[in-house]
Amino acid sequence: QKEVEQNSGPLSVPEGAIASLNCTYSDRGSQSFFWYRQYSGKSPELIMFIYSNGDKEDGRFTAQLNKASQYVSLLIRDSQPSDSATYLCAVNVGGYQKVTFGTGTKLQVIP
Amino acid sequence: SAVISQKPSRDICQRGTSLTIQCQVDSQVTMMFWYRQQPGQSLTLIATANQGSEATYESGFVIDKFPISRPNLTFSTLTVSNMSPEDSSIYLCSADGGQPNTEAFFGQGTRLTVV
Numbered sequence: 288q289k290e291v292e293q294n295s296g297p298l299s300v301p302e303g304a305i306a307s308l309n310c311t312y313s314d315r316g317s318q319s320f321f322w323y324r325q326y327s328g329k330s331p332e333l334i335m336f337i338y339s340n341g342d343k344e345d346g347r348f349t350a351q352l353n354k355a356s357q358y359v360s361l362l363i364r365d366s367q368p369s370d371s372a373t374y375l376c377a378v379n380v381g382g383y384q385k386v387t388f389g390t391g392t393k394l395q396v397i398p
Numbered sequence: 399s400a401v402i403s404q405k406p407s408r409d410i411c412q413r414g415t416s417l418t419i420q421c422q423v424d425s426q427v428t429m430m431f432w433y434r435q436q437p438g439q440s441l442t443l444i445a446t447a448n449q450g451s452e453a454t455y456e457s458g459f460v461i462d463k464f465p466i467s468r469p470n471l472t473f474s475t476l477t478v479s480n481m482s483p484e485d486s487s488i489y490l491c492s493a494d495g496g497q498p499n500t501e502a503f504f505g506q507g508t509r510l511t512v513v
Contacts, residue, residue, distance in 0.1 A: 321502070330490055330504040331441070375440060377502075385431060386492075386502050390440040 290314060291378050293389035301397050306363040308392050310376030313357070319379035320352055320359045321386065324372045331375055335361060366396045400425050400493050404505025411481055411512050418477045419508045421491035426471035431492040431502065432464070441490065447474045481512045 292311045300306045308322075319338055323331035335350040337343045337359065343350045349362040359378075363370055376389040401424040411417050421430065429448055433441040445453040447468040455461060468474045478485055488509050492502045 328509070330507040333503070385443050385446055387443075388441045 291389035296393040299395045306366045308361040312378045317378045321377040322361045323375040400503045402505040408509040416479045423472045427493040429494045430474040432476045433490040435488040
């Protein structure tokens, strides 16, 4: 079983719709969860991070964490063509430990 | 948040040669990480670099191929040695946020092509 799993997509949504990106992880000891956005040929950039169960909102982005189900998601409201990118889910087991990345979900926002 | 300067941004190298990639962080960080991203793939951790000690390598990566230096709390280098076309990838350095459980920040990446 992969440590961090994501559907590779592509996930296609129309402009203005809500995009829902999902991620599951295997290590129950995981403490920190991150979403990175990566445009083609560029480095990943941090979008959201979440440590506690529940929802965390930042502008058009909402991260949702359910530790019991080992599930973390990212919602993008009012999706824009500029949101088209690969979204990487990342998990940290705590402390100064390494961050493990999923394979990423490619999002396409159709104008 | 930390700002990481990575160089070179890209290079084309002959097989059998070596390339050293540098990462400079604008603040002191405990851990620095080196990742590889092969075309169409996600990020794979090569090694973790802690100042004052040898780097810790992930399965499938060895020091002879990817020697790492971490001379102080703001700087690290990764060398890709005796390169082959299979080493063509994007290499990324990353640093922790300075506190446990904080997000990792990335350099701009080095796009390496081995011919």
